[in-house]
Amino acid sequence: MQFMLLFSRQGKLRLQKWYVPLSDKEKKKITRELVQTVLARKPKMCSFLEWRDLKIVYKRYASLYFCCAIEDQDNELITLEIIHRYVELLDKYFGSVCELDIIFNFEKAYFILDEFLLGGEVQETSKKNVLKAIEQADLLQEVSKHTETPRSVLEEIGLT
Amino acid sequence: MCVADTARDVSGNAHCKSKEAEIKRINKELANIRSKFKGDKALDGYSKKKYVCKLLFIFLLGHDIDFGHMEAVNLLSSNRYTEKQIGYLFISVLVNSNSELIRLINNAIKNDLASRNPTFMGLALHCIANVGSREMAEAFAGEIPKILVAGDTMDSVKQSAALCLLRLYRTSPDLVPMGDWTSRVVHLLNDQHLGVVTAATSLITTLAQKNPEEFKTSVSLAVSRLSRIVTSASTDLQDYTYYFVPAPWLSVKLLRLLQCYPPPDPAVRGRLTECLETILNKAQEPPKSKKVQHSNAKNAVLFEAISLIIHHDSEPNLLVRACNQLGQFLQHRETNLRYLALESMCTLASSEFSHEAVKTHIETVINALKTERDVSVRQRAVDLLYAMCDRSNAQQIVAEMLNYLETADYSIREEIVLKVAILAEKYAVDYTWYVDTILNLIRIAGDYVSEEVWYRVIQIVINRDDVQGYAAKTVFEALQAPACHENLVKVGGYILGEFGNLIAGDPRSSPLIQFNLLHSKFHLCSVPTRALLLSTYIKFVNLFPEIKTTIQDVLRSDSQLKNADVELQQRAVEYLRLSTIASTDILATVLEEMPPFPERESSILAKLKKKKGPSTVTDLEETKKERSADMNGGTEPAPVNASAVSTPSPSADLLGLGTGPPPNAAPAPASSGSLLVDVFSEPASAVTQLAPGSQENFASPDLASSELVSEEPSEAARGADELTHKFVCKNNGVLFENQLLQIGLKSEFRQNLGRMFIFYGNKTSTQFLTFTPTLICSDELQSNLNLQTKPVDPTVDGGAQVQQVVNIECISDFTEAPVLNIQFRYGGTFQNVSVKLPITLNKFFQPTEMASQDFFQRWKQLSNPQQEVQNIFKAKHPMDPEITKAKIIGFGSALLEEVDPNPANFVGAGIIHTRTAQIGCLLRLEPNLQAQMYRLTLRTSKETVSQRLCELLSEQF
Secondary structure: OEEEHHHHEEOOEEEEOOOOOOHHHHHHHHHHHHHHHHHHHOOOOOOOEEOHHHHHHEEEOOOEEEEEEEEOOOOOHHHHHHHHHHHHHHHHHHOOOOHHHHHHOOOHHHHHHHHHEEEOOEOOOOHHHHHHHHHHHHHHHHHHHHHHOOOOOOHHHOOO | HHHHHHHHHHHHHHHHOHHHHHHHHHHHHHHHHHHHHHHHOOOOOOHHHHHHHHHHHHHOOOOOOOHHHHHHHHHHOOOOOHHHHHHHHHHHHHOOOOOOHHHHHHHHHHHHOOOOHHHHHHHHHHHHHHHHHHHHHHHHHHEEEHHHOOOOOOHHHHHHHHHHHHHHHHHHHHHHHOOHHHHHHEEEOOOOOOHHHHHHHHHHHHHHHOOOHHHHHHHHHHHHHHHHHHHHOOOOOHHHEEEEOOOOOHHHHHHHHHHOOOOOHHHHHHHHHHHHHHHHHHHHOOOOOOOHHHHHHHHHHHHHHHHHHHOOOOOOHHHHHHHHHHHHHOOOOOOOHHHHHHHHHHHOOOOOOOHHHHHHOOHHHHHHHHHOOOHHHHHHHHHHHHHHOOOOHHHHHHHHHHHHHHOOOOOHHHHHHHHHHHHHHHHOHHHHHHHHHHHHHHHHHHHHHOOHHHHHHHHHHHHOOOOHHHHHHHHHHOOOOOOOHHHHHHHHHHHEEEEHHHOOOOHHOOOHHHHHHHHHHHHOOOOOHHHHHHHHHHHHHHOHHHHHHHHHHHOOOOHHOOOOOOHHHHHHHHHHHHHHOHHHHHHHHOOOOOOOOOOOOOOOHHHHHHHOOOOOOOOOHHHHHHHHHHHHHHHOOOOOOOHHHHHHOOOOOOHOOOOOOOOHOHHHHHHHOHHHHHOOOOOOHHHHHOOOHHHHHHOOOOOOHHHHHHHHHHHHHOOOHHHHHHHHOOOEEEEEEEEEEEEEEEEEOOOOOEEEEEEEEEEOOOOEEEEEEEOOHHHHHHHHHEEEEEEOOOOOOOOOOOOOOEEEEEOOOOOOOEEEEEEEEEEOOEEEEEOOOEEEHHEEEOOOOOOOOHHHHHHHEEEEOEEEEEEHHHOOOOOOHHHHHHHHHHHEEEEEOOOOOOOOOEEEEEEOOOOOEEEEEEEEEEEEOOOOOOEEEEEEOHHEEEEEHHHHHHOOO
């Protein structure tokens, strides 16, 4: 897989993961072009399309589009199920996930993705194993949070 | 949760009413964070994390972030997990690979890898895999294989290590040394943990593609693993079963790995065939679940199995079963499956075992073309029709494609036009059908008919005299339509100009009627078409003397002679003059019918390949290779250009332009519609322009189209050695050409000195930036060859050309060629081109004339065995004595006539000048026509010189 993009029906990018080195300018250009192309497609159309020399596999879940770019010899259907498994993972973690979960907990969305896919390849397909890894990390986070000095409420407000 | 809080802080703006308000708020926030980072008070870890997190959030909203990297690096070096995690995330998302920071990051990663804490190791490995830069490969490519195969590494770390290594291998294969670890990685295919097997299979597949020998034991292991999976009950694999399908991801990956190898040995092969049959059988079973995930996962494995069957292309039984399975999918209610079935069948159509089976589905595919609502599915149907086309169904398929073209989406029209044009040409039994088809194409989709297509129809008509009369009649009829496409006017103008006489006997298409018909379109056409028509008119003067005065009147009119367009005006003036002063004989010679075009690969095919070609997302290096491979394979090695051989003297003009080739040879060398022509040609004389299609009509900066009429550019992107050979006997020409850049050479040599002009032409409309050509000589070459040049302007405007002069001095004899490396930026991407500069030892030849007696006396003097080098070789080109002579002269030596007692032999003599020595050289070339062989003997006073000259000259015949 070369990259994965999540964007909303309004065309707002919610998550981007690039597995090939590209310049920021190029990334922006690709994103703009793809968001436009995919949003223009009608609901019953097929989930695959050729784009440049890549194959795009996308699927819409509620208000979010999940869009992957794979290479010529890669398998479209299994990529579609990569998307689905990722959605299942998010769903299980957040408890019926919605767009706002991904906006406000973007770091979790990235961590889960890193456990599932690495370097553009599937690393671990077992739902249990992926979530176990994330829960362990959360546990560590709790521990270190308790050792931090508490912040004064006033300071918090002053920062906004 | 801190992250969510900070996100909300910032994201008040996500709900901001207007874009301006949002930007204002973001800028305020960024200023605030910047001041915190720059402030006197050192921030504690918590605040640092909070601000870095805010920056990340702002970046993800789509704003540029250019600071905070240092703070993120501090975070990831922290011992607190939450800080480390955010630090790594920031770097993974926002790294800039040139940054000095990479070194600091690498340090922190090194510590985490050594920590033996699996969570920290995981974070570090994820970061390497996400960034994957060369610096990281340098630092960790040696370390990660150790982690991967160490006995005590946790499973999850192994998985990350495998994919991390894969990523590094993709960016910098040279930095990942193969070694003992590879055999242990192969054995991970047997691992108990399916997650480890999944990750390892990806790694092995990628490594096996470049090192098949090293990983060939993986084949039997993969087959047995696959066999265990496909025969397992759906619950055996627990969490690795996905909607009742056992380990679909792993199955797909294993099948993919097997595609790196040919069919295995019989024992393993039997087991694999069983697996594939089981997969095909399962497709026929009723689904275990109604969920689309179930059928997708099952079919993903099925399609991958079919890919493997097609790849092996050795089991007719499996191929036909695969074809039938796909045939079922062609009518499936799931659009996705129909799409994939069409796509897969395309590859199946090229196998001899299944081609016929694929053809039985033609009606279904044609139906798909008519009824599918999704353009991407219809596109696949067009591809499949194209792939299944052969002589038996060509007429039907072409007719259906033409039908579809009338309503086809604009986005795919051009491609369909190309495909129709190719099929019509390839399978034409009757060329009248071909001509009809192309004219139909122009009628239906004139705007999408590229130059390549209409050039091609003209080429074919000119080369095939059985179709010329029909073509003339058909274009004449087509031109009667009140509104016809300009492309039709071009084809019509050209064909009538050449073959109008074939239909002039019919009073309905008399010369005057033909002329009036064409001229009635004149004022509606663009300048290039008008230029073409003017050439047609002067051709008419020759074909039909009876309408000469009518044509002269038209040429003489103010709208022509005083036309604001220089090209049109010049043509009118010159043609008018030519028609007035030239005798009938001269006119007949100058305006003679075009000679046949050399047969070569259809330029349309090249265009189709280019359309499907690589784009910017792939690795640049790969793209370049692919592109040049495409060209190497695509064009036949063109026969040596006659004019180039006959004018080998150093003063000859580039491309033979200045010398004015004989009139009937005008189209070939004169019309290389490339940048170089502008520079080197003096304003071309009327004579060289006379063929209706020469120069401007065909001229276009586009490579594919110029290829149609010129020898040079098509030869450009050849293998480096071949290129040097091309220039051994000549000094000028196009050295290199791709879509962006053209490099031309013009050089002259005198004694041991030379001067080479290198012309860099920017073929695009965009500036090249930091344009830096560098000459690279090995140490050895440097001591023998002295090259001096000045840097060129680093900016090359679109369409412009810059020149570089290289002064050359030969100090001593040499073998290698210097390399010219060019680097520049084009539209944000970095380009790198390397070509060998054709500076070869023979350039420093001075010819020496001598009599027979002298020759043989010296020949005997050089009889020491080290002084003689001989080579016997097969002729690579037709054995034409005139061409051979020209080549020997071009090589630089004198050609000595009446010296050898056998008149069929060639002898030459000359002196190689270097600063340190002058080396006398004698050569003798003995052709053997029966055997199509040559024997070449070189005798010089220096062994290395004999050797090198013999190598160079042997390649020329």
